[in-house]
Amino acid sequence: MYLTLLNGTGFVFNVDDYMELRSKHRIMGAPVGTANTKGWSPNQSTLPVELTKFETQLILDENIAKLVDKSQALKNPPTEDELENYKTDFESRLEGQKEALKTEKLRETERYMEKILMGKRKKLIKQGKNEMAAALTAEDVLKEMSDSFKFDRQNALVEVPCEHLEKHSARIVSGPIVNVxxxxxxxxxxxxxxxxxxxxxxxxxxxxxxxxxxxxxxxxxxxxxxxxxxxxxxxxxxxxxxxxxxxxxxxxxxxxxxxxxxxxxxxxxxxxxxx
Structure with a gap:
């Protein structure tokens, strides 16, 4: 297990590591992240977890985890390959959301297919298109829905990861951070x-x-x-x-x-x- 050194103390970014620290080692810390887009709230706080300096030092003394400093690696500008990989990964995530939303839309359409067919047939009949109304099938409705589906990227959910998605080089911090x-x-x-x-x-x-x-x-x-x-x-x-x-x-x-x-x-x- 590794703690990340930030602002002179240890931070936990992995939920499994935090649950182990809390349930097995009785280390509490304080969640300082938020999933609330309107601002930080103590009742909605989440990862990362900030440990006190005493908690961090205790973890080091008991060999529960190691403290690492990633500041140098994170300050380095990304390479062209890293940027390209990030863009590819980001596009893949958006495409996954698009397909998931489209699948859900089609599933909802199938769930209310009878009402949809009835409404579309009544509309065609009012327009004098009786033959088209009679020939309309569920497959036609699903195809129309699939062809007209649009995914607005402005409304996409952008994942905020709790951990770094890629590995970074780090320096092991060996010295004490408090006077033991x-x-x-x-x-x-x-x-x-x-x-x-x-x-x-x-x-x-x-x-x-x-x-x-x-x-x-x-x-x-x-x-x-x-x-x-x-x-x-x-x-x-x-x-x-x-x-x-x-x-x-x-x-x-x-x-x-x-x-x-x-x-x-x-x-x-x-x-x-x-x-």
């Missing part, structure tokens, strides 16, 4: 290794959100707040715990132990004694 020794990345990786789904917690005023399963099915169970030290200021403690109550999630403070540098977690719950 930073506390935030270490905590992200540690939470992931515990079998959870981990996403950004920016929308909830936290560092991370932790899900017990796929976020499409489950709500986040905890917000994670990262502390540089085990000491938590009282006002920060109250603010973050009250925040977790408002969003109906558990509150977890993550920090490193001052003695052995190991990551520690402290869960805090709001208790209302009045009730």
């Amino acid at each position: 020794m930073s506390l935030k990345y270490r905590i992200f990786k540690d939470l992931w290794k515990q079998g959870t789904f981990v996403t950004s917690g920016d929308a909830f005023g936290a560092d991370f959100l932790v899900y017990p399963g796929d976020p499409l099915i489950y709500h986040a169970s905890h917000i994670v707040i990262i502390q540089d030290t085990p000491t938590i200021k009282p006002l920060d403690l109250v603010a973050k715990v009250r925040l977790s109550v408002i969003v109906n999630k558990g509150c977890v403070f993550a920090y490193k132990n001052e003695n052995d540098e190991e990551i520690r977690y402290q869960s805090v719950a709001w208790c209302n004694l009045i009730k």
Whole structure:
């Protein structure tokens, strides 16, 4: 599996790769493409999928995929042969649409053939062409439809591929894209290794959100707040715990132990004694 390096992080362009990352490796990312011609909508987003830098680095650390840089190859102007191949392929796609539409038109004509024949015969009779009306057959109607069929290219569906149609040369990116020794990345990786789904917690005023399963099915169970030290200021403690109550999630403070540098977690719950 290969991730494409764009804007300093990994992108996934293949749907099978993304489903494997999501279902097997619990990597979410964020679809940033759109199939909506009127503009981007988060509810209609599709491939490609943009991974966070932490997700990209985790994938590299776990040897799940490789990160490749195609920027040089994609900046090169196409050769005459490549342009000719593209035009031939494009024409083939349009021709395929034309034939598919024509076949569907003829199928619809056959479906309502009795009504069509009746209408055409009545029209011929009104014009005084009784013999032509009597001789009109279904084959005549189908031939007329086939001969008069026109395909307006302006209304053609132009395929927007999720992947590059042709192979490109690429450079393997071997160096880390984030500081793997930073506390935030270490905590992200540690939470992931515990079998959870981990996403950004920016929308909830936290560092991370932790899900017990796929976020499409489950709500986040905890917000994670990262502390540089085990000491938590009282006002920060109250603010973050009250925040977790408002969003109906558990509150977890993550920090490193001052003695052995190991990551520690402290869960805090709001208790209302009045009730």
